C-alpha cells in the first residue's frame with residue numbers, strides 16, 4: 480500500500496518562511512514557528528524597506544554593483560545579478576499580496592536612500608514600518624491558503640533522519656508537549672544569530688537555533704565570521720534587544736556626532752554618514768568606547784515624523800527622548816548574519832531533505848557585508864524560488880523504516896548565556912583581534928557541554944580566527960595583509 484505523502488515542513492514565520500510556504504501551493508505545507516502573530520521575527524522589525532531599481536535613472540546593474548561593493552566582492556556574483564534583476568518583480572508580487580507601499584504625491588512609489596546605495600531605491604511601507612506591513616500581508620495570505628497548516632506555538636528542537644536524509648522534525652509546543660512530525664522535506668527559515676550578542680537589534684528568538692539544528696544534521700556552514708553590525712540602535716543601558724534607529728534617517732539628513740559635538744563621519748569616507756554600515760558601525764563603536772557616547776542628531780529632518788518615522792519616534796518617546804527636539808543616544812548592535820548554512824541558489828544544503836532560506840542560509844548573495852534592504856528581498860525571492868522548486872519536485876512518499884533524531888540538546892543556563900553574549904560582543908563585535916578571539920574560544924570550549932549556544936559561538940569564533948585579514952564586516956585590528 481502506498482503511504483500518504485507527508486507535508487513539507489517549513490520552520491519559520493518570517494518573510495522567508497511565509498513566502499516559501501505560499502510558493503509551495505498546492506503542495507501541503509506545515510508551517511511551524513514560535514508565535515502566530517509574527518512577533519519574534521526580524522522580518523516584522525524591518526524599518527527601511529526593500530531595495531529595487533525602479534527609478535528610470537537606476538538599473539539592476541547599478542543595484543548589483545552597490546551590492547558587490549558593500550559585500551567586498553566576496554559575494555556570489557551570479558546570485559547578486561539574479562537578485563537585483565528580479566527585485567522589481569518582487570515588489571510587484573508583494574503589491575499583489577496586498578502590501579501597500581508608500582507613494583509620492585504624484586502616485587509613484589516613494590524611493591528612499593540608504594547607506595551604500597548610490598541611488599534612491601528603497602521601497603517602504605507605513606514610513607519606517609515596512610516589516611510589519613510585509614509580514615501582515617503575507618501572514619494574511621498564508622492564513623487564507625488551504626494548502627498551509629500553521630502552528631504558531633512550536634519550538635523545533637530536533638530533526639528526524641532516515642539514514643543521512645532529513646525526514647521530519649521534533650518540536651515542543653508551548654505546553655511542553657513533544658511532537659514528532661514526518662516531512663517530505665524540511666525548510667529551515669529560522670532567521671539569524673543576533674540574539675547571541677549582548678547588544679542586538681534582533682528579537683530574542685534570533686538565537687541561531689535553526690543554524691544549530693542544521694549543523695546537528697551534518698549541514699555545512701559558510702562565512703560564519705561575517706556578522707553585520709548596525710551603527711544606530713537606541714542606546715538604552717542594560718537592554719539586550721534594542722530598538723533600531725533606521726538608516727533612512729541619515730538618508731533624510733540626520734548626522735552622527737561624538738560626545739564633544741564633533742561630526743563622527745567627517746573625513747572617514749566619501750559617503751560620509753551614508754558610508755557602508757561596517758564603516759559607520761566601527762566609528763560609532765570607537766566613539767562609544769573612547770568617549771562614552773555617540774549621538775544621532777535628526778532635528779533637521781523634515782517634519783511629518785508620525786508618517787515617515789513612526790517606529791523610531793515611538794521607541795524614542797518611550798525612553799523619554801523626543802528626537803524632534805534632542806539628539807538620540809546611539810550604539811552599534813549585532814544586526815544581520817551574512818554567514819549561515821551553506822545553501823545553493825535553490826536552498827539545497829547538501830543534506831538530502833533539508834533546505835535553508837532567508838537569513839539562516841548563506842547563498843553568498845550578501846558577501847562579506849549585506850547592502851541595506853537586500854535581505855527582505857532575499858527572503859522573498861529565494862523563498863519563491865525554493866517553494867516553486869519543491870512544488871514541482873517529485874517528493875516521493877518517505878520510505879518507511881526506523882528513523883533517529885538529532886537535536887540542539889540543552890540550552891545554556893541563563894547566567895552563562897548572558898556571559899557568552901557579552902564575550903561575543905566584546906571579542907567578535909565590530910572590531911576583532913586574535914587574543915580576544917582565542918580567549919573567548921577557550922571559554923566556549925569549556926562551556927560546550929553545558930549548552931548548544933556555546934558550540935555555535937565556538938564555530939563563529941573559529942571562523943573569525945581563521946580569517947586573519949579584514950574583509951567587509953569582519954574587521955581585524957591585528958590584520959595581516961592577504962598574500
Ligand SMILES: Cc1cc2nc3c(=O)[nH]c(=O)nc-3n(C[C@H](O)[C@H](O)[C@H](O)COP(=O)(O)OP(=O)(O)OC[C@H]3O[C@@H](n4cnc5c(N)ncnc54)[C@H](O)[C@@H]3O)c2cc1C
Nearest residue numbers: 491492493495521522525527528635670837838852854855
Ligand atoms: C530591527 C531590524 C530592522 C531591519 N530592517 C531591514 C530592512 O529595512 N530591510 C531589509 O531588507 N532587512 C532588514 N532587516 C533584516 C531582515 O529583517 C531579516 O534579515 C529578515 O527579515 C530575515 O527573515 P527570515 O524570514 O529569514 O527570518 P525572521 O524574520 O527572523 O523569522 C524567523 C522565524 O523563525 C522562527 N524560529 C526561529 N527558530 C525557531 C525554532 N527553533 N523553532 C520554531 N521556529 C523558529 C521564528 O519564530 C520566526 O518566525 C532588519 C532586521 C532587524 C532586526
